[in-house]
Amino acid sequence: MKARFGSHPSGRDLDYLPPASRYRIALMFLLFLVGTATIALAQTAPNSNLQNWIGVDPIAMLYDSDIIGQACLIILAGFSIISWMVIVYKYLHIRQASTQTDAFVEVCNQGSGELEEAFRLASNFPDSPLAQILREGYLELEIENWYRDGYDLDPQARLDIIKVSVERVFERTITSEINHLESKLVFLATTSSVCPFIGLFGTVWGIMGTFQTAMSGSQAVALSSLAPGISTALLTTVGGLFCAIPASVMYNYLTHRVRMLISRMDAFALELGNVVQKQVMKQGAMV
Structure with missing residues (x-):
């Protein structure tokens, strides 16, 4: 009877969103609201030059930011560059694994169904x-067959030993493949968790600086003195x-x-x- 390999599983909810992901989304939404509120407050200023200044190039805003804001932006830029490198690399890696898996299953199902051919x-x-699971399992089976004469056991006991041995190889190979597939993904999780906090820190820092300048005691506050705080708040939010x-x-x-x-x-x-x-039982029946 021809063996069918690698059918797609069913009955699992693969679209489950873990609580940690929902928490990160909520945090990013909060950061977005804070940034929007900052922009709205800045645009209510009577001086139209401030409204024009908000829409100008971010490089000028970066220079207007204070040292804390610039440090936050440098850290965020590093996270962004590395995370995009990880995204591209892992996307290509996982896509290649999926594509080759589909091709391997199709080729196996079109063959005779024998383990040697697979x-x-x-x-x-x-x-x-x-393919790696099949390869490692087949090699383990061949090793067991090589030493089968050394087992002074009945066929059922020998079958149990081979089954346990092959299952251990399967578990070890699956664990190795999972670690390989999940490698570097933790950096994306870290980026999505940490960067909103860095942005929120810069936003709060900028707003604090703006209020401190505005309440410095002077009745007329120059617009240029508010620029560093507003720049820090807006840029770190974004x-x-x-x-x-x-x-x-x-x-x-x-x-x-x-x-x-x-x-x-x-x-x-x-x-x-x-x-x-089944193959081991067939070999035992032939002995």
Whole structure:
């Protein structure tokens, strides 16, 4: 009977959004509201020059920011650059793993269904987690067959030993593949969690500086003296959102893709375990 490999699992809610992600989204929304309120307050100033100044180039606003605001923006820029590098790398990596997995399953299902043939095909799909599971399981099975004469056991006991041994190899390989797929994703989670706080810190710092200047005791406050605080508040708000939103969206998307591959690996390992068990029973019947 022809074996079918790697069918898509069903019955799992892969679209579940964990509480940590909801918390990050709420924090980013709060940061957005604070930034919007800052802009609204600044635009209520009677001097129209301030309204024009808000829309000018961000480089000028960066120079107008104080040292704390500039430090926050430099940190946010570093997070943004690295997170986009991680996003591009992991997207290509996970897409390659998914593409090769689909191709490997299709090739196996079009073949004879024998483990030996599937093992030979697995070498053509080095980025497929399913191919690596089959490869490691087949090698373990061959090792057990090589030493089968050393087992002074009845066929059922030998079958149990081989089954346990192969299942351990499956678990070890799945764990290794999961670690490989999830590597570097933690940086995206960190970026989406930390950057809103950095932006919020810069926003609050800028607003504090603006109020301190406005309440310095002078009846007429020069507009130029308010610029550093407002610049810090606006730019750090935008910077925190600019870093956190793409990182949060792509983290959820990529972890969703990884969960799909994990589900396929689990289902494939169960199917492959049944195939191995049948093959061992067939070999025992031939002895």
